Amino acid sequence: MNIMTFSALAEPSRLGMVELLRGGPLTVGEIADQLGLRQPQASKHLRVLLEAGLVEVEAVANRRNYRLRSEPFRALASWLDAYRNIWNERFDNLDIYLQKMQAEENKPQAGENEPKET
Amino acid sequence: MNIMTFSALAEPSRLGMVELLRGGPLTVGEIADQLGLRQPQASKHLRVLLEAGLVEVEAVANRRNYRLRSEPFRALASWLDAYRNIWNERFDNLDIYLQKMQAEENKPQAGENEPKET
DNA sequence: TTCAAATATTCCTTATTGGGTATATTATAT
DNA sequence: ATATAATATACCCAATAAGGAATATTTGAA
Numbered sequence: 001m002n003i004m005t006f007s008a009l010a011e012p013s014r015l016g017m018v019e020l021l022r023g024g025p026l027t028v029g030e031i032a033d034q035l036g037l038r039q040p041q042a043s044k045h046l047r048v049l050l051e052a053g054l055v056e057v058e059a060v061a062n063r064r065n066y067r068l069r070s071e072p073f074r075a076l077a078s079w080l081d082a083y084r085n086i087w088n089e090r091f092d093n094l095d096i097y098l099q100k101m102q103a104e105e106n107k108p109q110a111g112e113n114e115p116k117e118t
Numbered sequence: 119m120n121i122m123t124f125s126a127l128a129e130p131s132r133l134g135m136v137e138l139l140r141g142g143p144l145t146v147g148e149i150a151d152q153l154g155l156r157q158p159q160a161s162k163h164l165r166v167l168l169e170a171g172l173v174e175v176e177a178v179a180n181r182r183n184y185r186l187r188s189e190p191f192r193a194l195a196s197w198l199d200a201y202r203n204i205w206n207e208r209f210d211n212l213d214i215y216l217q218k219m220q221a222e223e224n225k226p227q228a229g230e231n232e233p234k235e236t
Numbered sequence: 237t238t239c240a241a242a243t244a245t246t247c248c249t250t251a252t253t254g255g256g257t258a259t260a261t262t263a264t265a266t
Numbered sequence: 267a268t269a270t271a272a273t274a275t276a277c278c279c280a281a282t283a284a285g286g287a288a289t290a291t292t293t294g295a296a
Contacts, residue, residue: 011253015124027272040256063272080191080198147241156287215259
């Protein structure tokens with residue numbers, strides 16, 4: 001997984017931009033307007049998104065049309081897939097018990113198998 | 119989408135920790151070892167992951183067993199779902215053309231509908 | 237009580253990041 | 267050539283984050 005994807009999304013304005021661009025391409029000015037940003041900061045954040053590969057630009061005269069790229073989202077989804085097991089509460093109580101037992105084996109000092117009561 | 123999830127993952131050591139914990143719970147020392155970190159930085163990064171809700175701890179004597187929580191991964195997956203359209207290259211050439219046409223309508227200064235040739 | 241292991245916290249220092257403002261750049265129109 | 271709109275870049279400053287090293291805390295054992 002590319003860490004730049006996460007750092008690009010780890011900023012409110014930039015995450016907002018991505019959500020905004022879900023509706024389709026927008027210019028810098030439109031993005032700045034909708035998010036209440038000044039133009040320079042909008043440009044700077046878009047640059048970060050661009051370098052992270054999250055968006056791409058198309059120059060149309062004066063304007064720059066920014067839109068989402070699909071690749072990083074696909075990558076994110078496939079990375080997430082590796083965590084599907086966790087969905088199903090793989091580490092449920094039984095597993096935790098087994099893991100604890102296994103951890104005990106590292107220091108079988110006092111009682112061997114059955115800890116006597118009191 | 120909670121931004122803390124992204125900022126927590128936007129750091130190589132922490133992303134490494136998450137990947138590592140995919141295999142099951144580990145103690146601070148084990149994590150530090152496997153990632154070549156000093157213990158204090160391991161603890162500090164784990165704290166960030168903890169506060170982001172990505173992991174949880176279980177104290178067992180001296181040790182702290184850290185393991186992944188499922189919720190943030192579910193949240194991430196459901197957030198990603200909103201971007202599924204982009205998978206299918208929704209913004210293909212036709213869409214881009216239509217969007218460009220719509221953008222033109224904002225400044226219909228010269229030609230109204232049919233721009234005359236030459 | 238004293239010791240040692242595992243972990244957390246604190247302090248310090250440096251690097252990075254984000255906002256603000258001014259300015260440069262590019263394209264269109266006159 | 268000049269003016270204007272849209273955008274990018276540069277510079278400065280404050281806030282944040284990360285590593286290093288020392289220290290505090292907790293637990294089990296002698």
